[in-house]
Amino acid sequence: MDTTTAATKAPLKLAVVLASNREGRFGPVITDWFLGRAAERPDIQVELIDLAEHDLPTSLTSNPTPDVQATLAAVGPKLADADAFVVVTPEYNHSFPASVKSLIDWHYGEWRAKPVGFVSYGGLSGGLRAVEQLRQVFAEMHSVTVRDVVSFHNAFGDFDDEGRHKDPAGADAAAKKLLDQLSWWGETLRDAKSVRPYAA
Template sequence: MVDKINVVLIYGSVRDGRYCDTVAKWARTQIDAHKGFSLEIVDPAELTLPVKMTRNENGDLDQLKNRIGNADAFVIVTPEYNHGYPAALKHLIDSVYGEWQAKPVAFVSYGAASGGLRAVEQLRQVFAELHIASMRNTVSFANVWEQFDEHGRLYAPERPEKAMDMMLAQLHWWAAALKTAREQTPYDVIAN
């Protein structure tokens, strides 16, 4: 019997007026409704994570490493910028290394025509390098501004809720399996 899975939801956008707040709020509600998770938020807009880091000044890096290290699973909420994912998200990902390993990640994406799916496919490549298992199923919102009303409620919630349920079920399965595996056999000795 595995305890609750610690899932960290990571915001992909740091843009002023970002739509990420609306989509992430919806995703948070869905995760909260799933009784198997306890949820933490990592928002790069609230972290001091300078691109140029010096030995003495690393901003919130230690805090970030602890939070990623304590997680069992991740949900990334990301938009698409120029057929990729935002630079702030890449910087956050690259700032941490071993703490990501042997854990699963799932994606909620949004954007214009593609619903952020091109950003997700790029993220799969990046996370493979970090020994992370990415979930096959995704949740995506095309033309995101047409999907939510001014209170952040979906006009047509049924399909995205069903998609999120399935994706979270997969995330929970992998997170529980990998948590047990990490406890039985440390992964870092074979990670290089």
């Protein structure tokens, strides 16, 4: 019987991916809000991966340029070290940004047998169409996507000029549920892989 308690377990390493790299993006406001919620959790250790700072080309090659190699060297170890992921994504043309697809495509083993959660934002759809398509992509990477998401519909009106949510109760509750599910899946899969390697 495993007598290890949650208090003695290592914190779950959560990589938060800010997917948008467009000029004038609203993503940092959403991401900062979510990072604040995650920072309240002693069971979670967070690292931000901002894709505006890590520009990967959309065309894959077996002989990447030195610039691409440098980006892979900066991002790859962070993904590999993570136990779980949250992708903060807008919806572009009923889908997700090319920047996050490039990040996924340039890596493989880093995603395997790890949970992925989503925080989405947009207009009336709240970015949910991007999330549903990303679920299919991550399934191909042998990732587990958690059911509940945090979704901001017409997100620009939800936050004040200081980046504070105007009516945080519902969003805070959604973030807690997402983090609870990620924590469960992340710890469960981490423990399982320590006993038996995942068969990809």
